[in-house]
Amino acid sequence: MRHPAQIGVARVLSLRTRGSMKLITRDTDYAVRALCYLAKHRERTISVPELVKALEIPRPFLRKILQLLHNKGILKAYKGKGGGFSMAISPGRISLIEVMRVFQGQFSLNECLFKKECCPRRYSCGLRKKIMEIERQALKDIGKITIGNLARD
Amino acid sequence: MRHPAQIGVARVLSLRTRGSMKLITRDTDYAVRALCYLAKHRERTISVPELVKALEIPRPFLRKILQLLHNKGILKAYKGKGGGFSMAISPGRISLIEVMRVFQGQFSLNECLFKKECCPRRYSCGLRKKIMEIERQALKDIGKITIGNLARD
DNA sequence: TCCAAATGATACCATAATTGTATCATTTGT
DNA sequence: ACAAATGATACAATTATGGTATCATTTGGA
Numbered sequence A, B: 001m002r003h004p005a006q007i008g009v010a011r012v013l014s015l016r017t018r019g020s021m022k023l024i025t026r027d028t029d030y031a032v033r034a035l036c037y038l039a040k041h042r043e044r045t046i047s048v049p050e051l052v053k054a055l056e057i058p059r060p061f062l063r064k065i066l067q068l069l070h071n072k073g074i075l076k077a078y079k080g081k082g083g084g085f086s087m088a089i090s091p092g093r094i095s096l097i098e099v100m101r102v103f104q105g106q107f108s109l110n111e112c113l114f115k116k117e118c119c120p121r122r123y124s125c126g127l128r129k130k131i132m133e134i135e136r137q138a139l140k141d142i143g144k145i146t147i148g149n150l151a152r153d
Numbered sequence C: 001t002c003c004a005a006a007t008g009a010t011a012c013c014a015t016a017a018t019t020g021t022a023t024c025a026t027t028t029g030t
Numbered sequence D: 001a002c003a004a005a006t007g008a009t010a011c012a013a014t015t016a017t018g019g020t021a022t023c024a025t026t027t028g029g030a
Helices: A026-040 A048-055 A059-071 A096-104 A124-144 A147-151 B026-040 B048-055 B059-071 B096-104 B124-144 B147-151
Strands: A075-078 A084-087 B075-078 B084-087
Touching: A026 A048, A026 A059, A026 A084, A026 A096, A026 A147, A048 A059, A048 A084, A059 A075, A059 A084, A059 A096, A096 A124, A096 A147, A124 B124, B026 B048, B026 B059, B026 B084, B026 B096, B026 B147, B048 B059, B048 B084, B059 B075, B059 B084, B059 B096, B096 B124, B096 B147
Parallel strands: none
Antiparallel strands: A075 A084, B075 B084
């Protein structure tokens, strides 16, 4: 009679140890903070130094983030002395999902499933349908969250 | 009169270019494939070589994945000639979420929000609540998908 | 008994993503 | 003219991802 090999005690086999799936990366997070700040002070033009002070985000990183938001048309930018950034769109019309897309790319639950027509794996189409439905719903919900909402606390 | 700086044309500022958020990583995907195969042949013990042939997954990587599934108590392992792996639990009781947790760690939409009590950022509690609700729902849905489901196609 | 075939444990490694820094050019208000 | 701001872009450190490789151990069977 054959018996299964014993299960080891708390031995960590690595292969993803400390990781934890995070849907929102740091740059998205910073971007949201900055956008909220700008949304709360729409009357003024806000400079990077001010944002750095208020939000405690590393300066060069924040600059890059703001530049990208500007290039994407989400912010207006004013160069020169007294310059800075301001919202280019109403905060209520900027959803979290858009910000996520700027910094994290398109959403796709599992790349593997999308390569090759309908995937050579038998199981995948079933999984794909279900997963896509979940994704669709989550996107819809995240889409409802706007900078406007968040800025109002 | 001051006017906003112009928006550049299709200039890519890097800071996440080709990335696309994927919720299911390759090892989870491989694990699911392997589990489905095992689920479909519960009567037998399946060896790595057989799985490699059937699923076209790189051998050493698959071995590591199976070992981890074994250590987590999801698979039974038989050493020695004629050995291999088999399900330790009913496929219907292994949900996708568990497999994801094994390979991708705990789910957490945004780490930043969880560090420091309730976060020094004003906006975050609002965001956190909404995001957590979305997360909760998605987890619930993913939890409903089991290896049993998937193996049945 | 010995060997081949299997897993167990673990160390290593290449590439890409993440999270930044640093620098120089340009614009603009005073 | 100068200082203060953004624009563009190159570089860099750390971690995650997706693997390889190696040696030890177990086990069935000739």
